[in-house]
Amino acid sequence: MITVKNYIKPDTLEAAYELNQKRANRIIGGMMWLRMGKGNILTAIDLSGLLSGEITETDTDFHIGSMCTLRQLETHPGLAKSFGSVWKECTRHIVGVQFRNGATVGGSIFGRYGFSDILTAFLVFDTKVKLYKKGIIPLSEFITMDRDRDILEEIIVAKDGRRAVYLSERRSQTDFPVLTCAASCYEGIVLVSIGARPMRATVTETTLDEMEHIADAFDYGSNMRGSREYRKHLAEVLLCRAKKALEEGNV
Incomplete structure (x- = not known):
């Protein structure tokens, strides 16, 4: 309490x-x-009176206000049209609809939680964060920064036409994930993000041909939900499934 x-x-x-x-x-x-x-x-x-809770679409980007809820992310038709089912997949296991109607995207991103499905998914897009003092920086850079007391205003996702796939392994439908995996392909470059390792998600670049072998690029640890060895095995399995989905366009 x-x-x-x-x-x-x-x-x-x-x-x-x-x-x-x-x-x-x-x-x-x-x-x-x-x-x-x-x-x-x-x-x-x-900050509910100062920060936006809306998703705004321009010709080049989606601007997602920090107060936007996970449920809005899950059901937004513009995001689904541009990027496929990835947003539905990365949110649907998070507790329940009532919870997702309250939890915010800003909290999920700024918290940089190790178990975050949301952070794992955003990392495989051309994503930037807008901070009150530091301005606009890439999400991949933001997650490596020391925690500070800045304010996250919005998340910006480029509308570059890429499609992505999101997968996770859980012991039960609404439990915290044992491992999370996201991948996207754009102009021959594949971005792969692995989270709940149990450390926070991180991202690396590869190709479709090498994708299923990229599990070794990530570090894994053990906790009550699984061992290091089990997580690495899961990563290999999920990466194979993600590669197949990207190749077949089943995203």
């Missing part, structure tokens, strides 16, 4: 940023993961 002493809904992002510099303060979004933790929060900073 968490305990919150003060609640503030700032008028500007600058005011929110200044409040967030105190370690005892926390930004709250959907609070679906945060509320399941433990600890004391001096001031909860509500």
Whole structure:
């Protein structure tokens, strides 16, 4: 259980940023993961009045506001038309519809959780994040940065026509994943992302011919859901399935 002493809904992002510099303060979004933790929060900073919860489509990009819910990501017709079923696949196992109606995309990306299906999927696209202070940077760079107290405003995904496949292995339908896998192919270049290793997802570049052998490029660890050896074996299996789906256009 968490305990919150003060609640503030700032008028500007600058005011929110200044409040967030105190370690005892926390930004709250959907609070679906945060509320399941433990600890004391001096001031909860509500950004729902400052950040967008919409998905906006332009000629070149999708702009996904940080307050956009996982359910919106799952059901958005524009995303499905441009990228296929990957967004439905990476969200459908996350607890249930009620949970996905509250959990936010911004929280999933900024949290950089090891178990994140969402982060695994976004990494195989031309994805950038817009931070209040640091500006726009590639997602692949963002995940390697030290955690700080910046504010994530939106996620930007290029509309380059690529299709992607998302796969995961779970012990039960709505459990945390044992391993996650995403892959996309664009102009002969394949991006492969493996997550829940149990570390956070990471991405590497390969080709379709070499894709099923790329499992060795990732590190794996052991926890209560599976051993290092089991995770590596799963990665090899999921990569073979992803390669087949990309080759057959079954995405």
